[in-house]
Amino acid sequence: MSVQRSTIIFAWILLLPAVLYVTVIVAYPLVDTFILSFTDASLKKTTKWVGWANYDKIFNETFAEVIFRTFIWTFFSVSIKMIIGVFGATMLNAAVPGRALFRLLTMPPWIVPMAIGIFMWGWMYNGQFGMISGVLQNWGLIDGPIAFLARGETAFWATIVTDVWIGVPLVTLYMLAAMQAIPQDLYEAAWTDGAGRFYRFRRITLPLLVPSLITMSMLSLIATFNSFDIIWILTQGGPNGETTTMIIDTYRTAIGSKKYGEGAARAVLICIFLSIFCFAYFRVTSRLSSGEQK
Amino acid sequence: ADQEISWIYCGDTMDAVHAKYIKQWEEKNPGWKVTPEVVGWAQCQDKATTLAAAGTPVAMAYVGSRTLKEFAQNDLIVPVPMTDEEKKSYYPNIVDTVTFDDNQWGVPIAFSTKALYWNKDLFKQAGLDPEKPPKTWAEEIEFAKAIKEKTGIAGYGLPAKTFDNTMHQFMHWVYTNNGKVIDGDKIVIDSPEVLAALQAYKDITPYSVEGATAYEQNEVRAIFLDGKVGMIQGGSGAAVRLKDTKVNWGVAPLPLGPSAKGEGTLLITDSLAIFKGSGVEEKATEFAKFITSPGPQGEYELQGAAGLTPLRPSPMVDEFVKKDPYWQPFIDGIAFGGPEPLFTDYKGFQNVIIAMVQSVVTGKAEPADALKKAAADLEEYK
Amino acid sequence: MGQLNLNTVQKFYGTFEVLKGIQLEVRNGEFVVFVGPSGCGKSTLLRMIAGLDETSSGDIVIDGKRVNDLPPVKRGIAMVFQSYALYPHMSVFENIAFPLRVENMPEEKLKAKVEHAARILHLDQRLQQKPGMLSGGQRQRVAIGRAIVREPKIFLFDEPLSNLDAALRADMRIELAKLHRQLRATMIYVTHDQVEAMTMADRIVVLNAGEIAQTGAPLELYHKPANIFVAGFIGNPKMNFLPVTCKGVSDAGVEVDYKGKTVVVPVRPHDGLVGRTLTLGVRPEHILLGAGDLLLTVTPTVIERLGAHTVAYAAISGEGENYCAMLPGTVAIRPEEQVLTGIRAADCHLFDEAGIALERRVELTDIDMGLLDPAGA
Amino acid sequence: MGQLNLNTVQKFYGTFEVLKGIQLEVRNGEFVVFVGPSGCGKSTLLRMIAGLDETSSGDIVIDGKRVNDLPPVKRGIAMVFQSYALYPHMSVFENIAFPLRVENMPEEKLKAKVEHAARILHLDQRLQQKPGMLSGGQRQRVAIGRAIVREPKIFLFDEPLSNLDAALRADMRIELAKLHRQLRATMIYVTHDQVEAMTMADRIVVLNAGEIAQTGAPLELYHKPANIFVAGFIGNPKMNFLPVTCKGVSDAGVEVDYKGKTVVVPVRPHDGLVGRTLTLGVRPEHILLGAGDLLLTVTPTVIERLGAHTVAYAAISGEGENYCAMLPGTVAIRPEEQVLTGIRAADCHLFDEAGIALERRVELTDIDMGLLDPAGA
Amino acid sequence: MSQPALINRYRWYELVAIYAGIFVFLAFILAPFVEGFLVSLKPLGLLFSSPYKFWPENGSFAAYRTMWDSVPGFARYIFNSFFISTIVTAIVLILVIPAAYAFARFKFRGSGALLGAFLAVNMFSGAVLLIPLFRLMRSFGVLNTYLAMIMPGVAFLIPSAIWLLRTYMMRIPRELDEAAFVDGASHFYTLRRVILPIAMPGITVVAITTFIGAYAQQFIYALTFNSKSEYMPLPVGLFAYFGRQEVIWNELMAASFVGIAPAVVVIFLLQRYLVSGLTAGAVKQ
Ligand SMILES: Nc1ncnc2c1ncn2[C@@H]1O[C@H](COP(=O)(O)OP(=O)(O)OP(=O)(O)O)[C@@H](O)[C@H]1O
Ligand SMILES: Nc1ncnc2c1ncn2[C@@H]1O[C@H](COP(=O)(O)OP(=O)(O)OP(=O)(O)O)[C@@H](O)[C@H]1O
């Protein structure tokens, strides 16, 4: 008994600093946000309790559109990140000369301050002076300049591409690590049985990456759902609000219009959505790990 | 020790003129110290607001005058009443930009107006008279069309990005057609004058730079500097830059709409707001008045490249305009100009106008419908 | 149909010569075991035969065709890895079916084949499980199943039993031997466990530091090891070695002296032995109590009683070496109590100074006529 | 000074009873081995003695003191883990010194102790190396060294040799036995390899599914297994079992019938046996060729020639079971050729329907006087 | 040079495909940097000129010189970022190592929920929590100090660091702890002498990711919680290139490249550990 109890006490001693720290710094503002979501807090000096009014107000037609858009945006961004990440990892995992250098070269988007990376993309998307439109024109692929951020559809994809770009290095790195953890003898066995490179990739690499893919998608999903800077700097949610996601909407309400109460309600909603995702994730992974082994 | 007047100062560095006069003021007011905090343009206003909202306001901040009503209504700032004499010293209509409830809530420190720039070479190429800028919207649209069709180059630079300036640009059109957005507490945007402006936007879009919704004014200006657009609405800063280019340009008052009473423009001012609760409100007010008094202010605004328009008429200004005649249209517009409309939720108002403009420019809505919707949406923010 | 030749096969890692010109012929249907201590190059050789590693020089010939440049699948081999290399995400069925799926075999034929293999290996009940749910022995059988369905000409096994516990290992040994008889395919099997080698092989190839120390039938290696290395490696417990001096050579054999006691070992002598220091080898199981041609009094230090027999270890005074005897299970000896042990001259092995064995005058055919001809077994 | 008592020790994982009331006394200085098949609870029991796992009920008493609530170090035990659990970042010296560093022993004394332990274990030359550079056997000795320096009253070993290869395992067995005699400490040793158990133990505790199946000296278990489980588990190859019918009971023993052949097994009968189906057990090493009280003609299917002896497996017609014989190394039998085998009645074991052995009329003292009293060994 | 193993030997067309794949992938990754670099080389006046020319006319490295004059404190900003990240990384490690160990090793009621709660921290983005955080920083009295930027930075980097390190530590054999425990080592002694040294590769990875996270990001806290320009980190410094009316693009880009150089050097020196550390632990289930 005492051995057990002292172990648990020790575990808590180890956890305490981190728990305390996060509680003080984050939990307090979180609770504050939660409480705020039931008030009409704004620039006014006094606030009053408004119950569910903020939540009621949120649920209108535009907001449904925003939610839908957020999901689509997140879905595409995360899936493309995963696809490119796996593609990149596969390429970088190939035993070809120079791969150490190539691996190094994938890191920059991760290191550069996010805003700068986004500015660089802003340049690329510029219709008159930017690289993409310019190069396409020089090659004669398009007639006149194309401003990628001018139209809803192109702006939507442009923001996704930038988000993917920022997220890809880390995904690639994790996927590379996961690939290297697959025992070499599995490939040798398959090769001995006549399986070609692509066949091995499809039947061995991919299935064995699934657990890592799920974990990565989860972490990526949280970050992407909350991805703010990219859309804000590139389009501020425009044009016609066609790149407005929940986090943009929240920011515009809370920080832009100083409707702290309504903004907080939106933040709480984001958290609820993400919690549902996480819960589903834990379900899926525990099912997976019970089916397989080591 | 010294009492401090904290000042959120927008920009990248402290202007030399301001630095000089801060020192002068401190010498005259022993025991007081002005501590400016330089914050980039993109964030300075939000920072001042956040500090105030969190309950630790700075003494004084550089803010867009459009936010004054919001601050005042939420009891964050103190009024800075002007004597009649002071009011008179400004160009007409300028005091209106900081006036709400018959009181002044800020001291104007920076001012900008717009005029029309045109590219004479492109006019020539399009078979137009290069020395004759458009006088009316109809001409403007016609010339734009001609340029686009004859040269393949865009005739007009219409900025419609999701950006505060998109609203400003549109307000120039509203004020050159004698329109109004809000009258006291009444939303009057749903008027024929404003509808005409919106219709003109729709009409000129096909001859504008491709992808108007991707550009804000500086980007459109850059295109003009590159010689790739026939006409733009711009501030005085463009002229300074144009001098370094090969572009053959001219500047004229903004073209007028059908209902215009005279030359008009949107009068944008930035002000020094004195925040409530800093404990040094009085002294801050005193300093604000000093730093914007004709002497220091005149020296500050006439440096040229900043693109400011002078706040007050003065012999200095006349001399200045004589030297650089392109200044004339910027000052001429002031007489019939209007202030930025004051709303309780300024950002809310701005978003509504941007949404309205973009929906028309991108063809998602007809001007009349867009206007109706905007009118309804604005009710929430008045 | 499963005949393998290695012609002076060499392998370098950098400048390190792992395999030093291996020359070997494996007959069709033969069960050949490579044994040798850890690091001697067994796996390397096997992987080269499989086509997983390249040869640095020399030829690998299968059924008369040089295969050096062919990928594994074209060599007609199948390999069972030491780690089994089962695909953890596939069921047992899919694991076994993998090679057939690669060839795009029609579903029906594939199913029949997999089920046939599963029956042979008693895996019928497990086909839907994942490898993670199987015991070690079952996993091993899945790995073999995967090799079987391909119907290769040559099976390659790399220490397939080393992960299993003693009991399972014994069972699997028998099953593999049965399988060999059933399939009649050529099998090449790597192990460092000499018991496995002895029990399963038609022919054993003993490798030492990249060279073939000896090739021969198990009992040939047991009774006529070519050198000290093979003598020490084959047989458990290990052969005892005593330093002796050659006294004389006669028709009857070589007379040697060990601490003043002489014995004539019936081996074929060669010239110039007299006076040299030789090594006398005797297996623990050939040490008798109280009888023999060479008698030694020793004090056992450790006595292991295994029931069926008793293994006693003694340190011979003077030598630091262990002297080990395998005695009947019920023998009445105790630690630290002197006993008189004896060795029969006919059981002795004799090695010259270079460690090369002098040929024993023992006819293997006396033991079992069939043993020297594995094909007849 | 190293005396251990387990009083009805139970362990539950959830509702699953892993250990079902273990009652055991270990004398001071004794070498006790726990054997049993995988999953029977050996490790769990050892970890409970160590204090790594909690007991669900029952007392663990060391030197008369209940230690259930004491942490391992206060129990005076040291443990050697199956994986050795060496610290990869520390040198051999630091690994061995670890327990002493924990107690803050002065540097000089610590150094002396570590070096002493290293000498015993022949690790003197390796003290500055990291575990990663050592061979399996050396690593194992480091792990033991770490246990020795603490001078514990009781050593606990959890399958310490299972990672080693056959040759090394044999060497380490001997070294451990020597160490035991040198230190005279109590040692408790877990293994599932019955050879290890037989060779090292003063006393073996056979565990089966959480219960003690039998406790006794190795040869007692070999010659007088208390039940079928122990009979099958102890001895390699495994004992053969034949279903027989009891014909009659007499002073000489029990007369049983196997396929019409009868034999009188010299065991102590109990009532009501006549007519029942019993199990006759006979060890492979007790099967003779052509002689014996019960003769059986069988056809060997697999023959393993180990040199020293030959192991033959046959399927007895009718039974699916393997029938295994361990014969002399040079015996002349061949697969698929019938041979006549025989069993002596005195070698037979007989088990009733519940699997309980009928006591054999064999005096263990006939084998070796000292064997029943390990203290005297 | 040893040749690649046979299984990894490629045919010429496979090699072409792989290099083409790598090229496409790296093109995507690096194109914006190329654009940024080209911008940094162009004189401000020629930045906005069409038609598009890939190679800048009159390209020069002038911006890399003038940037130091335009924003005189830039070196200081780089130092601040480096300093803040170093401190943040140190604090994160101090907090996270014991916590990750506890999560990896001890099962107790609520441990799973607690771990989930840590993940939940990342679900709220910092921007939303700005005002409550500001009040908190004010009540701690750390506004306008390095601490104002360090404290929230640490909090938001803790969760992912715990996740990463926990998975790594779960791979360290449990017997190592048990062996130390049997020998009488206290839990803390075990952590310090046994676990910490063995987990070093994992800790390195966590340290790198945390450092990078702290180095370039966390812009919003710096801006709101600190008013002293001498404490400002790199991103704020970069925003100083946004003039009154005009962004000095070429210098901004030049400054960005200069600014990330220290982090690039860190990554360059440690990238070996990055992949190998991740391989040994991290995402693998
Ligand atoms: N890729 C390699 N690079 C350099 N040396 C290697 C490589 N692979 C193996 N070796 C060396 O070649 C020798 C033979 O290795 P191999 O794996 O064939 O031994 P083995 O006989 O299979 O041993 P074990 O019984 O331990 O498996 C060893 O000394 C090993 O260190
Ligand atoms: N933490 C646990 N939770 C639930 N069941 C457990 C746990 N640990 C062990 N068991 C179960 O207890 C039983 C005994 O396990 P134990 O490890 O003692 O076996 P063992 O005799 O040491 O086997 P082996 O020889 O394979 O090591 C097994 O059936 C195992 O599944």
Ligand SMILES: [Mg+2]
């Ligand atoms: Mg090997």
Ligand SMILES: [Mg+2]
């Ligand atoms: Mg165990």
